[in-house]
Amino acid sequence: MNAMTLQPLAAAHWPQASAIYEAGIATGHATFATGAPTWAAWDRDHLPHSRLVALAAGGQVLGWAALSAVSGRCVYAGVAEVSVYVAAAARGQGVGRALLGALAAASEAAGIWTLQAGIFPENTASLALHAACGFREVGRRERIGQMAGVWRDTLLLERRSSIIGCS
Numbered sequence: 363m364n365a366m367t368l369q370p371l372a373a374a375h376w377p378q379a380s381a382i383y384e385a386g387i388a389t390g391h392a393t394f395a396t397g398a399p400t401w402a403a404w405d406r407d408h409l410p411h412s413r414l415v416a417l418a419a420g421g422q423v424l425g426w427a428a429l430s431a432v433s434g435r436c437v438y439a440g441v442a443e444v445s446v447y448v449a450a451a452a453r454g455q456g457v458g459r460a461l462l463g464a465l466a467a468a469s470e471a472a473g474i475w476t477l478q479a480g481i482f483p484e485n486t487a488s489l490a491l492h493a494a495c496g497f498r499e500v501g502r503r504e505r506i507g508q509m510a511g512v513w514r515d516t517l518l519l520e521r522r523s524s525i526i527g528c529s
Contacts, residue, residue: 371413376401378423382449391485412468424452427461440475462495475527480516497521
């Protein structure tokens with residue numbers, strides 16, 4: 363992979379980032395979502411910090427990562443759900459690892475002590491990426507949701523910070 367930079371994800375990146383999200387949705391193994399939201403809806407549903415985009419030297423979006431709150435209860439303020447998506451042409455080139463590693467560091471700077479991810483068992487590449495970035499499987503959520511009328515399981519993974527919430 364040629365030079366890649368990580369920057370904060372902004373509205374200007376959303377057209378390319380949402381296309382990457384749509385491609386992930388089309389696999390049937392990335393998310394329960396059926397379509398990418400508008401920027402306004404995406405912006406509303408994700409934490410204002412820890413939003414990253416990986417850019418090629420020419421400015422092309424290679425992937426993105428962001429966090430969403432898992433609960434509105436104050437006791438869970440330090441727990442966030444991870445989203446990470448990489449363009450098909452950029453997979454296997456370290457983009458996902460760079461994004462997820464930087465996302466973990468940014469989350470800790472924002473006071474997040476636990477990152478979690480719900481991943482379909484069939485998404486072996488995502489499971490491997492998360493494991494490489496310090497996530498561990500904590501359980502299987504059987505028949506947690508339906509896609510096109512078919513019940514699906516997800517694996518629940520988490521990464522606990524070694525510097526936030528350790529006292």
